[in-house]
Amino acid sequence: MPTSASFGKTQAGTEVQLYTLTNAHGLQATISTYGGIVTSLRVPDKAGQLGDIVLGFDNVSGYQSPEYQKAGPYFGALIGRYGNRIQGGQFRLEGQTYTLAKNNGPNHLHGGLQGFDKVIWQAQPGTSAEGQTLRLTYTSKDGEEGYPGQLAVTVVYTLTNDDALKIDYSATTDKATPVNLTNHSYFNLSLGQSKDVLKHEVKLFADRYTVVDETLIPTGELRPVKGTPFDFTTVHTIGERIAQVPGGYDHNWVLNAGTGGGQHPAASVYDPASGRTLEVFTTEPGVQFYTGNFLDGTLTGKGGTKYGKHAGFCLETQHFPDSPNQPKFPSTTLQPGQTLKSTTTYKFGVRPANQEL
Structure with missing residues (x-):
């Protein structure tokens, strides 16, 4: 069974628990009841040495500091009710206009302002045939943050014995509401050795991306990546063409979903320095590839590590940004009587330097 320990108290005085999941090979994932945050993820490198590969803090106070609140990087957190951006903080649904906070x-x-990343989740540790599990539940009240409907959310983290962190999301509602759930972990497969991720090699299983305006809201165009710095259909390092993208990568890629349902590949990442690999599979239609462009060294994380620009990358599996205002995008509306189900798997490994992704 997973083990638990205190992670400190919130500013409101609520005790926060930290659960540690361990698999058959010694990999470990630690998850906080505050925000459902993946605070640590220890996986082996090519020498077999376990190392933590996600950005975060040593206790819950780090996630509540004024500096962190101002920067708003959402390290490792569960994101909801709607991951990514909604234009103008407004959407119309079934003839009614809903107004949300403009916090970006x-x-x-x-x-x-008080998304799923800042609430206390109810936790139930357990085991399954695949490995140790942590079941987190949260009920978002009707009108919370401006959204309609009472939304009951369950997220199950499983650290599988084949070296993957699997995240199963489910939700039900009593009124029609937009829902887009994801996890916002920042990965650095050489964390502790490398200050940035620019030499990581990336492949994205996407032939198109959503073009955005200057405030990162999609224009509606799904543009082919071919011939652009957004083309990761073949392997490129993160840093190779990032200067050609104003501000850096922070875009939604339209995944080439496989046939037959189930999870399809989203991304493969390889770090030559550590030999670590990360493969991402998901049932979602998109992935936000973000390269830590807004990190500026003001945040000091675990072990005194300063997180500067490009200190980590995110692969946030998702429906597309601003879908409630974009009728041509896959719908994010959940209706009463329906159950949202979504799965994303982050699989870890190592490989020789001469082996292709």
Whole structure:
């Protein structure tokens, strides 16, 4: 069974628990009841040495500091009710206009001022045939952060014995509401050795991406990546063409979903320095590839590590940004009587330097 320990108290005085999942090979994932945050993920490198590969803090106070609140990087957190941006903090649904917080310039981001990343989740540790599990539940009240409907959310983290962190999301509602759930982990497969991820090699299983305006809201165009710095259909390092993208990568790629349902590949990442690999599979239609462009060294994380620009990358599996205002995008509306189900798997490994992704 997973083990638990205190992670400190919130500013409101609530005790926060930290659960550690361990698999048959010694990999470990630690998850906080505050925000459902993956605070640590220890996986082996090519020498067999376990190392932590996600950005975060040593206790819950780090996730509540004024500096962190101002920067808003959402390290490792569960994101909801709506991951990514909604234009103008507004959407119409079934003839009614709903107004949300504008917490990202003129737009709404990641569920608002008090999104799922800042709430206490109820935790139930357990085991399954695949490995140790942590079941987290949270009920978002009707009207919370401006969203309609009471939304009951369950997220199950499983650290599988074949070296993957699997995340199963499910939700039900009593009123029609937009829902887009994801996890916002920042990965650095050489964390502790490398200050940035620019030499990581990336492949994205996507032939198109959603073009955005200057506030990162999609224009509606799904543009082919071919011939652009967004083309990761073949392997490129993160740093190779990032200067050609104003501000860096922070875009939604339209995944080439496989046939037959189930999970399809989203991304493969390889770090030559550590030999570590990360493969991402998901049932979602998109993935936000973000390269830590807004990190500026003001945040000091685990073990005194300063997180500067490009200190980590995110692969946030998702429906597309601003879908409630984009009728041509896959719908994010959940209706009463329906159950949202979504799965994403982050699989870890190592490989020889001469082996292709």
